[in-house]
Amino acid sequence: MLATLFYIAALIALTSTMAALTRANAAHALIYLIVSLLAVAVMFFLMGAPFAAALEVVIYAGAIMVLFVFVIMMLNLGDTGEDREREWLAGRNWFVPGAMAALLLIEMLMVLGDFQGVTSGNAVSPKAVGIRLFGPYLLAVEIASMLLLSSLVGAYHLGRRFIVRRGEH
Amino acid sequence: MDGLMVPMEHVLVIAGLLFICGLFGLMLRRNIIFMLMSLEVMLNSAALAFIAAGAHWGQADGQIIFMLILTVAAAEVAVGLGLVLQIQRRFKTLDMDQAHRLRG
Numbered sequence: 001m002l003a004t005l006f007y008i009a010a011l012i013a014l015t016s017t018m019a020a021l022t023r024a025n026a027a028h029a030l031i032y033l034i035v036s037l038l039a040v041a042v043m044f045f046l047m048g049a050p051f052a053a054a055l056e057v058v059i060y061a062g063a064i065m066v067l068f069v070f071v072i073m074m075l076n077l078g079d080t081g082e083d084r085e086r087e088w089l090a091g092r093n094w095f096v097p098g099a100m101a102a103l104l105l106i107e108m109l110m111v112l113g114d115f116q117g118v119t120s121g122n123a124v125s126p127k128a129v130g131i132r133l134f135g136p137y138l139l140a141v142e143i144a145s146m147l148l149l150s151s152l153v154g155a156y157h158l159g160r161r162f163i164v165r166r167g168e169h
Numbered sequence: 170m171d172g173l174m175v176p177m178e179h180v181l182v183i184a185g186l187l188f189i190c191g192l193f194g195l196m197l198r199r200n201i202i203f204m205l206m207s208l209e210v211m212l213n214s215a216a217l218a219f220i221a222a223g224a225h226w227g228q229a230d231g232q233i234i235f236m237l238i239l240t241v242a243a244a245e246v247a248v249g250l251g252l253v254l255q256i257q258r259r260f261k262t263l264d265m266d267q268a269h270r271l272r273g
Binding site: 002003006007010013014017018020021026029030033036037040043044046047048049051052055056059060063064067068070071072074075123124128129131132133137140144147148150151152154155157158159 | 245
């Protein structure tokens with residue numbers, strides 16, 4: 001049964017990714033992309049990587065997608081904004097992604113109810129990941145922190161000029 | 170038994186299909202926001218393959234590489250969206266075919 005759940009999640013991931021990349025409207029595409037990331041998180045969970053699944057939801061579907069939302073909302077400010085908002089609230093736009101996300105939630109609840117399923121096989125626990133991360137992979141953690149710092153500086157530099165110029169006009 | 174409930178080849182095929190989706194999105198779309206989204210999809214499919222391999226052999230290394238991919242994706246998107254703001258301000262469009270001034 002768990003394999004069936006896995007294939008359903010894979011199907012949702014593929015269809016929502018294709019739907020995301022063929023939308024004309026960036027905000028609609030973003031909703032489908034979030035559904036795709038949630039489906040991949042369910043696949044991680046079913047493969048015995050609960051920590052990776054949590055990170056996928058929190059960082060990918062949470063933080064990175066919020067960055068996209070901010071930029072799309074910043075760029076869409078205009079006279080046509082109100083009509084566009086009204087169109088976004090129409091039911092047909094969020095029904096399909098909402099149904100996909102609800103299906104994923106049902107899958108998650110089924111897996112959580114069936115506790116045997118989560119621990120079947122040799123799932124890798126977060127503890128094992130942490131021990132490896134701060135043992136042999138310490139240098140990789142340092143490199144990742146330097147990468148994040150440099151991207152922080154770069155994003156601040158690029159974004160600050162934009163905000164200053166917007167304030168002047 | 171290994172930690173996967175499905176054959177590993179199936180997971181790799183799914184990851185490959187996701188990667189192809191992202192690659193075609195990157196090649197066919199000209200809106201830079203969609204190009205960044207396609208890059209996210211491609212990085213995500215690579216992470217899926219790593220997690221599948223880590224679960225197959227029961228090692229934690231797959232999840233560690235997933236975390237590093239997550240870091241790269243976050244850094245790339247932060248700088249990329251900063252560039253999107255600059256491009257929108259300078260060229261008044263998000264169409265990448267219009268922004269060819271670097272070509273000289």
